[in-house]
Amino acid sequence: MAVSFISRRKEQELVTPARSTPHEYKALSDIDDQRGLRCYPAGVEFFRCRRDAGTPSARDIADEPVGIIRAALAEALVSYYPLAGRHVELPAAGGKLLVDCTAEGVVFVEADADVQVDDLAGQTLAQPYPCVEELLCSDIGEPQDPVLASHYCFSSDGFAIGYRHCRSIIDGFGMTQLLDDIYRLARGETLIIQPVWGRELLTSLSPPCTMHSTARTTHFRQPPPPQQQTLS
Structure with a gap:
């Protein structure tokens, strides 16, 4: 039996980093800067409510999921602060794409x-999801040009998180790491691995260079062969 429903969206809001973050420009690599990657892939994740409170630190997600997730997202953006910025194009540099780390925030729709x-x-749960557009943000892109937009749809037995992300800024692996860290913070834990930018590693040199110098390898003396012992 086909399922049909309509999500009742509240007004869009912007979730900003929980604390102050650097205001700077982040350059993309020549791989990320391709025109074909300037799009917003989408994803949906589903969660069921867990109502058991076996430990004092356990949280009932049905009590106040919106506040918990919003706070976890804001905390995650302290480390992932480029995602709270806006991508800008530099026509004078051949359309080079940069991230302006303005801390304006990510789009959040309840x-x-x-x-x-x-x-x-x-x-x-398996794809294709019924009425998937009801679980995703719409009307993103210009003129706001956000890096990330998230849509949180709640029902009585769980909720769904739908998201769209600027592929030039964050790919699928990065998005998985971000979501895992948001969930970890929502459980009251801390980040295990801090994200790094490191896009300069994938940027071509001008002029091109086919040689790359590395540190000299240290050669260690081979240990002597094991001695054979005769058992009497």
């Missing part, structure tokens, strides 16, 4: 729907 998580695809 919504609710009269549908159960299990109604979407039975016990095992």
Whole structure:
């Protein structure tokens, strides 16, 4: 049986980093700067409510999920602060794309729907999701040019997180790391691995260079062969 529903969206808001972050420009690599990557891929993740409070630190996600996730996102943006900026194009530099780390924030949309998580695809959620556009942000891009937009749709037994991200700025692996860190912070934990930019490693040199100098390899003396012992 086909499932049909409509999510009731609230007004868009911008979630900014929880604390002050550097205001600077971040250059993209020559790989990330390709025209074909200037798009907004989408993804959806589903969560069921866990109502057991077996430990004092356990949180019932049904109590106040919006506030918990919003706070976790704001905290994550302290480390992932380029995602709270805006991408800008430099016509004088051949259309080079940069990230202006303005800390304006990521698009955050809260919504609710009269549908159960299990109604979407039975016990095992699998693509294609019914009414997937109801789980994603719309109207993103110019003139705001956000790096990330997230849509949080809640029902009585769980919620879905739909997101669109600027592929030039963050790829699928980076998005997975970001989401894992948001969930980790929502559980009251801390980040295990701090994100790094490092785009200069994938930027071509001008003029091109086919040789790259490395530190001299240290040669260690081979250990002597093991001695054979005769058992009497």
